[in-house]
Amino acid sequence: MDPRFDQHGTTSRRRFLRGIGVVLGLPLLESDRDIRGGEASSSPAPRRMLLISNNLGVLPGPFFPSDVGENYTLSPYLDHLRDFRDDITVFSGLSHPNVVGGHSTENCFLTGAKDPTGSGFRNTISLDQFAAEHLGQQTRFASLNLGVNVDRANRSLSWSRDGVLLPAEDRPSALFRRMFVQGNRREVARRLHQLKEQGSILDVLLDDMNSYQRRIGKGDRERLDQYVTSIRSLEQRLHTAGQWEQTPKPSVDGDPPKDILDRSQFFPKFELMLSMVHLAFESDSTRIVTLMVDGFATPVFEITEKERSLNGYHNLSHHGQSAEKIAQLQRIDHEQMRVLKRFLDQLASTSDRGPSLLDQTIVLFGSNMGDANVHNNTNLPILLAGGGFRHGKHLAFDQANNAPLCNLYVSLLQRLGIEAEHFASSTGTLTGLNQVG
Template identity: 50%
Template structure:
């Protein structure tokens, strides 16, 4: 019942509007968008966010000493040839992001208290980026995952706090980037886009009629809805142009998907390859990858026998056998990162290493998976045009806000941003190259 006019508001109308609102995240993540071509003088910059939701053994990750003369830890020695290409952080966390395992969905949002009743997530860093520069590429963003329960765990969240499901099949990602549909398939997709736009127009028209009789607070919320509708209508309109634009030539055969969750490292390597290909082809400039270790089984490693599930191992109780297996798993993560960094350095764009134009954020929502603490998060930033080769160490008891790093990254992308989530400014000590 409308409290001002006393008129009943049809529930069906609200459900129609909400239905489209809930569909927005899927459309934003799946629908191509077209914009003006970047200026020739513009340097394309990109973002890859990776979260391993069981983290690493902190005693083997964090280095000794700070600054540029730090002593590399066991794990960082595996990245030694890229020492000048990354910065490692300690004593950082997301203020008020607690709750243990549920905090993984806040890795790129920093929304507080994810395990509390009534929690609603906020926009993730990658989607904030996609909203600003996503129209420059065929895909505003890509949301990838390994062992994410059918894509239902994710790092990517829309401005309205709705999860964007992960894509777990490299073959599907590859085909989306490089396989051109037949003329009939292209026109069918264009018709779907046109139909989506007409549905939005119809719902928006109904909502405008309703707006006149609503209280001020409801009118404000409806205005926000209109903004989302207008933005999506624009994306749908220009998306038709992308459908008819030829895709880049495939760099090789379609990759073979790995169906066995136990082959976690092989799946991770493939996803790193897909992210690299996405950046090389400029298909997108914003990618996230959720490594869902919590839901991974006993892993198959080439050089070490693993006897328990990944999650069980994380609760090691200081067992030497479990710690040894965890260290072997963690070292494989570092080896794969080493391979990713190498491949992006070897790939050139305008004669420059692609790594110099790609910010890679690697970390976890847990500082110590054994105790579920969400402070002192293991965090590493590589590439992207910063002056690296250092350890920025902050107070490990009273942590420095990690969202400050997000602000620095947004500014490096050329975006006018002075805050993100619970940030207090830019990342202290991090300088441009």
């Protein structure tokens, strides 16, 4: 008998996931509780969201379809996703208003914050953190912020409400330990003590703020109220984190995946991190993930086992109409689409209380660069897959006067069940993008 199933043919308590060199024993699943007479069968599968950005984008010509609507012709790049034609929507004519400045816009892809090259620029909250705030911490991690070859000190897709960079995790082994390795009692106790000490500091701050508020004017009180609200929000997150520290993590058999330290192994690193995303969703460790693919920080790298890039990724992207460089960039972009296709295969083949993970997961792939060769930040390449939308279309907006990308973000938030009418530079939801139900 298959060890994953009991004598009734249902999943056993020890259900295993195999991949990336490990065997993972999952905790009690909703289906298990249903077998035992619980009420889990009536609870819908949760919705999830993955936001991916390559900060050098793709060559626009082979990416965008030449025609629009439901019967559009797949472009050379999108042809790799032919099997998912009914599960994807491609967009053209989207960008962030007043977000220009070439590569400096990479940190604004999920924030839409204006004028990133202006003096005194401060970023704003990113889409993932906005969603995590409104959904609350329903899983061990409210969100995960990941990277491939990412310059951790300077680049991130994820930004706090105060516009502070949240460093991306680029080590699969460290991510694996966070998700699945419990630690001994002493380590857990130390972590709980740290959380308690942080909570005590906040208590002192709040006492001081309450005393100070009585001595200042109305305008200052309003600004201070916003600060106090942020402190209370952090206090609640610390309390929730303490509860999760005392909740057993899924058990694990085997070792964490081995990190790929060689930055020239760009595609293997990308694929490994996507496998970790799949594992995080399948184990319900989180429901919100960002992944920055940092081409800017990628040196000369392997495109295939037989071909290396002519230059570092950034220098190559400034091809200057060199036929040789353009041809190589096309091979790179084709491989990028193959990696994405294999990830969508993983999601589509994984069941989640009936629907597949792809059905329940919004996957956004895009870039802050419309054309890296000329530092253009308009007409961004945006692809949406899964998540319960009515797909199978090329939605084209005005090429000269782009629609706000944040309109799409509002649509994504609403699909997650968040009652948001506005985000950053949005003017509403995105026309033409409809939900299945």
